[in-house]
Amino acid sequence: DADVTQTPRNRITKTGKRIMLECSQTKGHDRMYWYRQDPGLGLRLIYYSFDVKDINKGEISDGYSVSRQAQAKFSLSLESAIPNQTALYFCATSERDPSNTGELFFGEGSRLTVL
Amino acid sequence: KNQVEQSPQSLIILEGKNCTLQCNYTVSPFSNLRWYKQDTGRGPVSLTIMTFSENTKSNGRYTATLDADTKQSSLHITASQLSDSASYICVVSLYAGNNRKLIWGLGTSLAVNP
Numbered sequence: 144d145a146d147v148t149q150t151p152r153n154r155i156t157k158t159g160k161r162i163m164l165e166c167s168q169t170k171g172h173d174r175m176y177w178y179r180q181d182p183g184l185g186l187r188l189i190y191y192s193f194d195v196k197d198i199n200k201g202e203i204s205d206g207y208s209v210s211r212q213a214q215a216k217f218s219l220s221l222e223s224a225i226p227n228q229t230a231l232y233f234c235a236t237s238e239r240d241p242s243n244t245g246e247l248f249f250g251e252g253s254r255l256t257v258l
Numbered sequence: 259k260n261q262v263e264q265s266p267q268s269l270i271i272l273e274g275k276n277c278t279l280q281c282n283y284t285v286s287p288f289s290n291l292r293w294y295k296q297d298t299g300r301g302p303v304s305l306t307i308m309t310f311s312e313n314t315k316s317n318g319r320y321t322a323t324l325d326a327d328t329k330q331s332s333l334h335i336t337a338s339q340l341s342d343s344a345s346y347i348c349v350v351s352l353y354a355g356n357n358r359k360l361i362w363g364l365g366t367s368l369a370v371n372p
Contacts, residue, residue: 186302
C-alpha cells in the first residue's frame with residue numbers, strides 16, 4: 144500500500160460543483176501539503192499544514208479550502224469548481240521543513256477535469 | 259527574481275547511453291537543491307539533495323553535481339534503462355529567516371528508447 148494515498152484518482156465534474164480531494168498518509172509525518180501541477184507551469188503550492196490545528200495558504204490558495212481532520216488526513220475542497228482548476232493535484236508529506244533539506248513524499252495524484 | 263530553469267525541455271536517447279540534464283537557478287539565498295524523478299501518472303520521487311557545500315553526489319546510476327558559484331546543477335544518468343523514461347524536476351530551496359519556499363523547475367522529459 145502507498146504511504147500517501149489520494150482519492151479519487153480521477154474525477155470529471157461540471158462548473159459550479161463542489162469537489163473534495165482526500166489525502167491520507169501512513170508515514171507519521173506532521174507536515175502535509177497540497178500542490179497542483181499544470182503543463183508549462185510546474186508544481187505550485189496551494190495549502191500546507193504543520194499539524195492538526197495549523198493551516199497555511201500557499202501561493203495559489205484562491206478558490207480552494209482545506210481541512211486537516213487528523214494527523215494522517217488532509218483534504219482539499221473546491222467550493223465551486225471552474226474550468227481553470229482542471230489540473231493534476233498532489234498531496235505530499237514531509238518529516239522536516241522541505242526548504243531546509245526535508246524530503247517531500249508525494250501521493251499518486253488526483254486528476255481533476257472541470258467542464 | 260527567483261527562478262529555476264531546466265534544459266533541455268525534452269530529450270530522447272537510446273537505451274544504454276548516458277545523458278546529462280541541466281538546472282540553472284537564480285534563487286538567493288540558496289539553501290539546497292533537490293532532484294525529483296516523476297514517472298508518467300505518478301507523484302515525484304526524490305533522487306538526491308545537494309547542499310551548499312556539496313559538489314557531487316551519486317545515487318546508483320544517477321550522479322548530481324552542484325556549482326554554487328555559477329548556480330548550476332546537473333544530473334547525469336549512466337547506462338540508461340527504459341525505466342529511466344520520466345520527467346526530472348529540479349527544485350531549489352530559498353531559506354532566509356521566515357522567508358522560506360521551494361522554487362520548482364518545469365522539468366526535463368526524458369524518453370529512453372530500445
